[in-house]
Amino acid sequence: MSEPRKPDWKGPITGVVTAALAGVSFALPTAWKNVVFLIGSAAFVGWGTNAIAIRMLFDRIKILGIPIPFTGVIPAKREALIDAISKSVSERLVHPGALREQVLKSDFVAALVEVARDRLQTAAADEVIVDRILAEVSTRGKEVIRSTKVREELRVRLAAGIKEKGFFARALVDPDAVTNAIVDTAHMFLTDLPGDPTARAHLKDLAGKLPAAGSESAKSMEEKLKPLAEGMLEATLARIDVEKIVRDNLEGYSDKQIKEMVLNATAVHLGWLEVWGGVLGAISGVAMHFVIK
Numbered sequence: 001m002s003e004p005r006k007p008d009w010k011g012p013i014t015g016v017v018t019a020a021l022a023g024v025s026f027a028l029p030t031a032w033k034n035v036v037f038l039i040g041s042a043a044f045v046g047w048g049t050n051a052i053a054i055r056m057l058f059d060r061i062k063i064l065g066i067p068i069p070f071t072g073v074i075p076a077k078r079e080a081l082i083d084a085i086s087k088s089v090s091e092r093l094v095h096p097g098a099l100r101e102q103v104l105k106s107d108f109v110a111a112l113v114e115v116a117r118d119r120l121q122t123a124a125a126d127e128v129i130v131d132r133i134l135a136e137v138s139t140r141g142k143e144v145i146r147s148t149k150v151r152e153e154l155r156v157r158l159a160a161g162i163k164e165k166g167f168f169a170r171a172l173v174d175p176d177a178v179t180n181a182i183v184d185t186a187h188m189f190l191t192d193l194p195g196d197p198t199a200r201a202h203l204k205d206l207a208g209k210l211p212a213a214g215s216e217s218a219k220s221m222e223e224k225l226k227p228l229a230e231g232m233l234e235a236t237l238a239r240i241d242v243e244k245i246v247r248d249n250l251e252g253y254s255d256k257q258i259k260e261m262v263l264n265a266t267a268v269h270l271g272w273l274e275v276w277g278g279v280l281g282a283i284s285g286v287a288m289h290f291v292i293k
Contacts, residue, residue: 008267011051011274018043018278034292039285046281049273058259074262075255082250090243099237102228109222109229124204133203134194141190145183155179 001067022040027031043094055061060072074081122127143148253261263270 008271010271011047014047014066014275014278015051016045018281024171028275035286035289038289038292039282042285043278043282046284047274047278050277054270054273058262074258078255078258081258082247085250086243086247089246090241094242096234096237096240096242099240099242100233109226110218112229113218113222113225124206130200130203131194134199135194138190138193141193142187145186145190151179154182 018040020040022037022044025037025040028036052061056068056071057073058075060075061068123133155175158178162175250258
């Protein structure tokens with residue numbers, strides 16, 4: 001929540017001044033009594049009407065324990081207010097297009113590349129993480145190389161290549177045997193990968209060769225990754241339900257917190273409404289004096 005709201009004394013001071021003006025009129029000479037009383041009382045009524053109306057927006061007012069109908073507008077219309085705010089924010093203020101524009105303005109791709117570089121360099125320096133990476137590559141690679149789809153694709157391509165080499169190649173080379181040999185060799189390589197010191201060295205060397213931030217190589221990489229990053233960003237933003245996020249947050253607020261939130265944003269203007277109620281009331285008092293006179 002925001003900081004506690006500072007007291008606004010404009011409205012109360014207006015009420016005291018208008019009431020005092022009406023009270024002082026009784027001590028004035030007859031020539032001034034009526035006009036000052038009309039001005040003061042009309043100003044007090046104008047101020048009081050606006051002050052009560054403002055309070056009725058936020059609180060359910062009761063007289064002798066009986067609630068006055070149509071008071072406490074904001075609490076009574078809580079769900080409608082939350083729904084209106086949620087839709088307005090999601091459709092006009094924080095819609096995916098606006099979010100995308102702001103994120104891309106903030107050097108999102110450069111930051112993404114920098115984070116990736118730092119993470120890779122940190123991971124390459126950690127022996128435990130290197131072990132996990134190589135073990136994962138080994139496991140997933142063996143699953144892929146042993147799959148029926150890969151085996152069949154490899155056999156078809158080998159058969160097509162052997163066919164192009166002529167009769168003797170077709171007669172002497174068995175595509176199935178070659179396929180099995182390639183798959184077995186790849187499987188053996190992947191099995192030995194986690195313990196291969198050369199693979200570990202290559203992984204660390206690769207992380208060390210990543211371009212430094214701000215270099216021409218880094219900028220070139222950013223340009224190449226930009227379309228991919230933008231696509232990922234759009235796909236991510238499309239899954240974010242801004243309306244639901246705003247609604248869930250607002251529904252977690254109590255009526256008192258919602259009241260404070262609105263007052264924090266509008267207190268100054270609401271205070272001036274009370275002042276203007278007094279001013280317009282005073283003007284109407286002057287007008288009534290001349291009409292009666």
